[in-house]
Amino acid sequence: MSKQLPVLSSREVIKALEKSGFYTIPNRGKGSHVFLYRDDPPKGITIPNNRELKRGTLRAIIRQADLTVEEFLALL
Structure with a gap:
């Protein structure tokens, strides 16, 4: 069972994805x-580019980045 995703801003998501090699x-x-x-x-x-990304949108971004929820949460 996957963990509950936090509500994050697009800026926080971008910073986390940059740690995994995106630019x-x-x-x-x-x-x-x-x-x-x-x-x-x-x-x-x-x-x-929103202040708050919906959890479904965040989950789709994580999936597109080929990451698991746990891997993404470790990048935060």
Whole structure:
């Protein structure tokens, strides 16, 4: 059974994903979104730039980053 995800801001999620090898590509996100990319293995993720991300959105971002919830929580 997976742990309950906390309510996080997009800034906190971006910082955690940067620890796992992602980096921000300037001017790639559209409007109120931020685009993160990882070289090895190649992967791109678009994250909405909100004060609070819904738990379902956060779970989808974690899944797209090829991480488990436990791995993501360890990055926080």
